[in-house]
Amino acid sequence: MKKALLAAVIAPLFMMPAHADEESKGGCGFEDNAQGGLFATCDQQEEKKEVILTGELGFDDLRQQPGYDDNFASYQPDATLVAALQKITTPTELVVIVGTWCPDCHRETPRLAKILEQANNPHISVKYIGIDRSRTDPEGLAAAYDFQRIPTVLVHQGGEEVGRIVESPEVTLEHDLFKILHAR
Structure with a gap:
Protein backbone atom coordinates (compact mmCIF):
# COMPACT_ATOMS: atom_id res chain seq x y z
CA MET A 1 0.00 0.00 0.00
CA LYS A 2 2.79 2.44 0.91
CA LYS A 3 4.58 1.71 -2.38
CA ALA A 4 1.40 2.31 -4.39
CA LEU A 5 0.76 5.60 -2.61
CA LEU A 6 4.36 6.71 -3.08
CA ALA A 7 4.21 5.78 -6.77
CA ALA A 8 0.96 7.72 -7.17
CA VAL A 9 2.55 10.82 -5.64
CA ILE A 10 5.87 10.61 -7.48
CA ALA A 11 4.68 9.45 -10.92
CA PRO A 12 3.24 12.83 -11.96
CA LEU A 13 6.60 14.46 -11.25
CA PHE A 14 8.25 12.21 -13.82
CA MET A 15 5.57 12.95 -16.40
CA MET A 16 5.79 16.74 -16.11
CA PRO A 17 7.64 18.39 -18.98
CA ALA A 18 11.05 19.71 -18.04
CA HIS A 19 9.97 23.26 -18.77
CA ALA A 20 6.73 23.21 -16.78
CA ASP A 21 7.66 26.14 -14.58
CA GLU A 22 9.31 28.28 -17.25
CA GLU A 23 6.71 31.02 -16.97
CA SER A 24 7.81 31.73 -13.40
CA LYS A 25 11.47 32.22 -14.29
CA GLY A 26 13.12 35.13 -16.05
CA GLY A 27 15.46 34.73 -19.00
CA CYS A 28 17.22 31.57 -20.07
CA GLY A 29 18.93 29.52 -17.40
CA PHE A 30 19.29 26.06 -16.00
CA GLU A 31 17.64 24.63 -12.92
CA ASP A 32 18.12 21.37 -11.03
CA ASN A 33 15.14 19.08 -11.36
CA ALA A 34 13.87 16.54 -8.85
CA GLN A 35 15.76 13.73 -10.56
CA GLY A 36 19.13 15.45 -10.05
CA GLY A 37 19.56 16.61 -13.65
CA LEU A 38 19.37 20.00 -15.28
CA PHE A 39 16.71 21.47 -17.48
CA ALA A 40 16.63 24.71 -19.38
CA THR A 41 14.27 27.49 -18.44
CA CYS A 42 13.12 30.25 -20.71
CA ASP A 43 10.29 32.64 -19.99
CA GLN A 44 9.45 33.71 -23.50
CA GLN A 45 7.28 32.02 -26.06
CA GLU A 46 9.45 32.70 -29.08
CA GLU A 47 10.55 29.07 -29.29
CA LYS A 48 7.85 27.61 -31.54
CA LYS A 49 10.21 26.72 -34.41
CA GLU A 50 13.41 26.25 -32.49
CA VAL A 51 16.63 25.18 -34.11
CA ILE A 52 19.31 24.01 -31.73
CA LEU A 53 22.85 24.43 -33.03
CA THR A 54 25.67 23.16 -30.84
CA GLY A 55 29.44 23.30 -30.78
CA GLU A 56 31.59 26.07 -32.20
CA LEU A 57 29.40 28.38 -34.25
CA GLY A 58 30.31 30.90 -36.89
CA PHE A 59 28.78 34.23 -37.74
CA ASP A 60 26.80 32.69 -40.63
CA ASP A 61 25.33 30.03 -38.32
CA LEU A 62 24.04 32.74 -36.00
CA ARG A 63 22.68 34.93 -38.80
CA GLN A 64 20.27 32.15 -39.75
CA GLN A 65 18.53 32.35 -36.37
CA PRO A 66 15.13 34.04 -36.02
CA ALA A 73 20.47 46.04 -38.17
CA SER A 74 18.41 47.91 -35.60
CA TYR A 75 21.00 48.06 -32.80
CA GLN A 76 22.96 51.31 -32.62
CA PRO A 77 25.95 50.97 -30.28
CA ASP A 78 27.32 54.00 -28.46
CA ALA A 79 29.93 55.40 -30.88
CA THR A 80 32.12 56.76 -28.07
CA LEU A 81 32.36 53.36 -26.41
CA VAL A 96 30.16 33.57 -25.94
CA ILE A 97 28.03 30.65 -24.77
CA VAL A 98 24.66 30.76 -26.49
CA GLY A 99 21.57 28.68 -27.00
CA THR A 100 20.08 29.16 -30.45
CA TRP A 101 16.76 28.29 -28.79
CA CYS A 102 17.05 31.16 -26.28
CA PRO A 103 15.27 34.50 -26.84
CA ASP A 104 17.83 36.38 -24.71
CA PRO A 122 42.12 42.82 -34.66
CA HIS A 123 43.08 42.43 -31.00
CA ILE A 124 39.56 41.31 -30.04
CA SER A 125 38.49 37.86 -31.20
CA VAL A 126 35.25 36.04 -30.52
CA LYS A 127 34.31 32.38 -30.30
CA TYR A 128 30.66 31.34 -30.11
CA ILE A 129 29.76 28.03 -28.47
CA GLY A 130 26.23 26.76 -28.98
CA ILE A 131 24.69 24.54 -26.33
CA ASP A 132 21.54 22.48 -26.13
CA ARG A 133 18.95 22.63 -23.37
CA SER A 134 21.04 20.35 -21.15
CA ARG A 135 24.03 22.78 -21.29
CA THR A 136 26.12 20.56 -23.51
CA ASP A 137 27.62 20.44 -26.95
CA PRO A 138 29.02 17.38 -28.77
CA GLU A 139 32.65 18.53 -28.52
CA GLY A 140 32.37 19.38 -24.81
CA LEU A 141 33.58 22.95 -25.45
CA ALA A 142 31.11 24.58 -23.05
CA ALA A 143 32.08 22.17 -20.26
CA ALA A 144 35.34 24.11 -19.84
CA TYR A 145 33.40 27.12 -18.52
CA ASP A 146 31.34 27.70 -15.41
CA PHE A 147 28.02 29.25 -16.43
CA GLN A 148 24.43 29.12 -15.20
CA ARG A 149 22.59 31.45 -17.58
CA ILE A 150 22.88 32.35 -21.23
CA PRO A 151 24.11 34.14 -23.09
CA THR A 152 27.33 34.30 -21.11
CA VAL A 153 30.12 36.43 -22.56
CA LEU A 154 33.45 35.48 -20.99
CA VAL A 155 36.24 38.03 -21.48
CA GLY A 163 35.20 39.48 -16.55
CA ARG A 164 31.89 38.30 -17.89
CA ILE A 165 28.50 39.52 -18.96
CA VAL A 166 25.72 37.14 -17.99
CA GLU A 167 22.33 37.01 -19.71
CA SER A 168 21.90 40.74 -20.19
CA PRO A 169 24.22 43.68 -19.62
CA GLU A 170 24.04 45.96 -16.61
CA VAL A 171 23.94 49.01 -18.90
CA THR A 172 24.70 48.07 -22.53
CA LEU A 173 26.99 45.42 -23.96
CA GLU A 174 29.49 48.00 -25.19
CA HIS A 175 29.45 49.80 -21.82
CA ASP A 176 29.89 46.60 -19.83
CA LEU A 177 32.64 45.34 -22.16
CA PHE A 178 34.44 48.69 -21.93
CA LYS A 179 34.14 48.61 -18.12
CA ILE A 180 35.61 45.09 -17.95
CA LEU A 181 38.51 45.89 -20.27
CA HIS A 182 39.39 49.18 -18.58
CA ALA A 183 39.17 47.90 -15.02
CA ARG A 184 42.53 46.20 -15.42
Whole structure:
Protein backbone atom coordinates (compact mmCIF):
# COMPACT_ATOMS: atom_id res chain seq x y z
CA MET A 1 0.00 0.00 0.00
CA LYS A 2 2.79 2.44 0.91
CA LYS A 3 4.58 1.71 -2.38
CA ALA A 4 1.40 2.31 -4.39
CA LEU A 5 0.76 5.60 -2.61
CA LEU A 6 4.36 6.71 -3.08
CA ALA A 7 4.21 5.78 -6.77
CA ALA A 8 0.96 7.72 -7.17
CA VAL A 9 2.55 10.82 -5.64
CA ILE A 10 5.87 10.61 -7.48
CA ALA A 11 4.68 9.45 -10.92
CA PRO A 12 3.24 12.83 -11.96
CA LEU A 13 6.60 14.46 -11.25
CA PHE A 14 8.25 12.21 -13.82
CA MET A 15 5.57 12.95 -16.40
CA MET A 16 5.79 16.74 -16.11
CA PRO A 17 7.64 18.39 -18.98
CA ALA A 18 11.05 19.71 -18.04
CA HIS A 19 9.97 23.26 -18.77
CA ALA A 20 6.73 23.21 -16.78
CA ASP A 21 7.66 26.14 -14.58
CA GLU A 22 9.31 28.28 -17.25
CA GLU A 23 6.71 31.02 -16.97
CA SER A 24 7.81 31.73 -13.40
CA LYS A 25 11.47 32.22 -14.29
CA GLY A 26 13.12 35.13 -16.05
CA GLY A 27 15.46 34.73 -19.00
CA CYS A 28 17.22 31.57 -20.07
CA GLY A 29 18.93 29.52 -17.40
CA PHE A 30 19.29 26.06 -16.00
CA GLU A 31 17.64 24.63 -12.92
CA ASP A 32 18.12 21.37 -11.03
CA ASN A 33 15.14 19.08 -11.36
CA ALA A 34 13.87 16.54 -8.85
CA GLN A 35 15.76 13.73 -10.56
CA GLY A 36 19.13 15.45 -10.05
CA GLY A 37 19.56 16.61 -13.65
CA LEU A 38 19.37 20.00 -15.28
CA PHE A 39 16.71 21.47 -17.48
CA ALA A 40 16.63 24.71 -19.38
CA THR A 41 14.27 27.49 -18.44
CA CYS A 42 13.12 30.25 -20.71
CA ASP A 43 10.29 32.64 -19.99
CA GLN A 44 9.45 33.71 -23.50
CA GLN A 45 7.28 32.02 -26.06
CA GLU A 46 9.45 32.70 -29.08
CA GLU A 47 10.55 29.07 -29.29
CA LYS A 48 7.85 27.61 -31.54
CA LYS A 49 10.21 26.72 -34.41
CA GLU A 50 13.41 26.25 -32.49
CA VAL A 51 16.63 25.18 -34.11
CA ILE A 52 19.31 24.01 -31.73
CA LEU A 53 22.85 24.43 -33.03
CA THR A 54 25.67 23.16 -30.84
CA GLY A 55 29.44 23.30 -30.78
CA GLU A 56 31.59 26.07 -32.20
CA LEU A 57 29.40 28.38 -34.25
CA GLY A 58 30.31 30.90 -36.89
CA PHE A 59 28.78 34.23 -37.74
CA ASP A 60 26.80 32.69 -40.63
CA ASP A 61 25.33 30.03 -38.32
CA LEU A 62 24.04 32.74 -36.00
CA ARG A 63 22.68 34.93 -38.80
CA GLN A 64 20.27 32.15 -39.75
CA GLN A 65 18.53 32.35 -36.37
CA PRO A 66 15.13 34.04 -36.02
CA GLY A 67 15.35 37.81 -35.73
CA TYR A 68 19.14 37.90 -35.91
CA ASP A 69 19.43 40.18 -38.95
CA ASP A 70 16.70 42.51 -37.68
CA ASN A 71 18.30 42.80 -34.23
CA PHE A 72 21.73 43.32 -35.81
CA ALA A 73 20.47 46.04 -38.17
CA SER A 74 18.41 47.91 -35.60
CA TYR A 75 21.00 48.06 -32.80
CA GLN A 76 22.96 51.31 -32.62
CA PRO A 77 25.95 50.97 -30.28
CA ASP A 78 27.32 54.00 -28.46
CA ALA A 79 29.93 55.40 -30.88
CA THR A 80 32.12 56.76 -28.07
CA LEU A 81 32.36 53.36 -26.41
CA VAL A 82 32.95 51.60 -29.74
CA ALA A 83 35.81 54.06 -30.41
CA ALA A 84 37.28 53.16 -27.00
CA LEU A 85 37.04 49.45 -27.85
CA GLN A 86 38.91 50.16 -31.11
CA LYS A 87 41.90 51.29 -29.01
CA ILE A 88 42.29 48.03 -27.08
CA THR A 89 45.78 46.66 -27.85
CA THR A 90 45.90 43.73 -25.42
CA PRO A 91 44.91 40.48 -27.15
CA THR A 92 41.38 39.79 -25.94
CA GLU A 93 39.25 36.72 -26.56
CA LEU A 94 35.51 36.70 -26.01
CA VAL A 95 33.90 33.30 -25.52
CA VAL A 96 30.16 33.57 -25.94
CA ILE A 97 28.03 30.65 -24.77
CA VAL A 98 24.66 30.76 -26.49
CA GLY A 99 21.57 28.68 -27.00
CA THR A 100 20.08 29.16 -30.45
CA TRP A 101 16.76 28.29 -28.79
CA CYS A 102 17.05 31.16 -26.28
CA PRO A 103 15.27 34.50 -26.84
CA ASP A 104 17.83 36.38 -24.71
CA CYS A 105 20.56 35.06 -27.01
CA HIS A 106 18.52 36.13 -30.06
CA ARG A 107 18.56 39.67 -28.64
CA GLU A 108 22.10 39.99 -27.22
CA THR A 109 24.20 38.00 -29.71
CA PRO A 110 23.41 40.23 -32.73
CA ARG A 111 24.08 43.31 -30.62
CA LEU A 112 27.50 42.00 -29.61
CA ALA A 113 28.29 41.14 -33.22
CA LYS A 114 27.35 44.68 -34.28
CA ILE A 115 29.61 46.18 -31.60
CA LEU A 116 32.54 44.00 -32.64
CA GLU A 117 31.97 44.71 -36.33
CA GLN A 118 31.99 48.46 -35.71
CA ALA A 119 35.02 48.27 -33.42
CA ASN A 120 36.85 46.25 -36.10
CA ASN A 121 39.68 45.59 -33.65
CA PRO A 122 42.12 42.82 -34.66
CA HIS A 123 43.08 42.43 -31.00
CA ILE A 124 39.56 41.31 -30.04
CA SER A 125 38.49 37.86 -31.20
CA VAL A 126 35.25 36.04 -30.52
CA LYS A 127 34.31 32.38 -30.30
CA TYR A 128 30.66 31.34 -30.11
CA ILE A 129 29.76 28.03 -28.47
CA GLY A 130 26.23 26.76 -28.98
CA ILE A 131 24.69 24.54 -26.33
CA ASP A 132 21.54 22.48 -26.13
CA ARG A 133 18.95 22.63 -23.37
CA SER A 134 21.04 20.35 -21.15
CA ARG A 135 24.03 22.78 -21.29
CA THR A 136 26.12 20.56 -23.51
CA ASP A 137 27.62 20.44 -26.95
CA PRO A 138 29.02 17.38 -28.77
CA GLU A 139 32.65 18.53 -28.52
CA GLY A 140 32.37 19.38 -24.81
CA LEU A 141 33.58 22.95 -25.45
CA ALA A 142 31.11 24.58 -23.05
CA ALA A 143 32.08 22.17 -20.26
CA ALA A 144 35.34 24.11 -19.84
CA TYR A 145 33.40 27.12 -18.52
CA ASP A 146 31.34 27.70 -15.41
CA PHE A 147 28.02 29.25 -16.43
CA GLN A 148 24.43 29.12 -15.20
CA ARG A 149 22.59 31.45 -17.58
CA ILE A 150 22.88 32.35 -21.23
CA PRO A 151 24.11 34.14 -23.09
CA THR A 152 27.33 34.30 -21.11
CA VAL A 153 30.12 36.43 -22.56
CA LEU A 154 33.45 35.48 -20.99
CA VAL A 155 36.24 38.03 -21.48
CA HIS A 156 39.78 36.61 -21.50
CA GLN A 157 43.13 38.37 -21.60
CA GLY A 158 46.48 36.67 -21.10
CA GLY A 159 44.74 33.30 -20.85
CA GLU A 160 42.69 34.37 -17.82
CA GLU A 161 39.08 35.39 -17.41
CA VAL A 162 38.97 39.10 -16.58
CA GLY A 163 35.20 39.48 -16.55
CA ARG A 164 31.89 38.30 -17.89
CA ILE A 165 28.50 39.52 -18.96
CA VAL A 166 25.72 37.14 -17.99
CA GLU A 167 22.33 37.01 -19.71
CA SER A 168 21.90 40.74 -20.19
CA PRO A 169 24.22 43.68 -19.62
CA GLU A 170 24.04 45.96 -16.61
CA VAL A 171 23.94 49.01 -18.90
CA THR A 172 24.70 48.07 -22.53
CA LEU A 173 26.99 45.42 -23.96
CA GLU A 174 29.49 48.00 -25.19
CA HIS A 175 29.45 49.80 -21.82
CA ASP A 176 29.89 46.60 -19.83
CA LEU A 177 32.64 45.34 -22.16
CA PHE A 178 34.44 48.69 -21.93
CA LYS A 179 34.14 48.61 -18.12
CA ILE A 180 35.61 45.09 -17.95
CA LEU A 181 38.51 45.89 -20.27
CA HIS A 182 39.39 49.18 -18.58
CA ALA A 183 39.17 47.90 -15.02
CA ARG A 184 42.53 46.20 -15.42
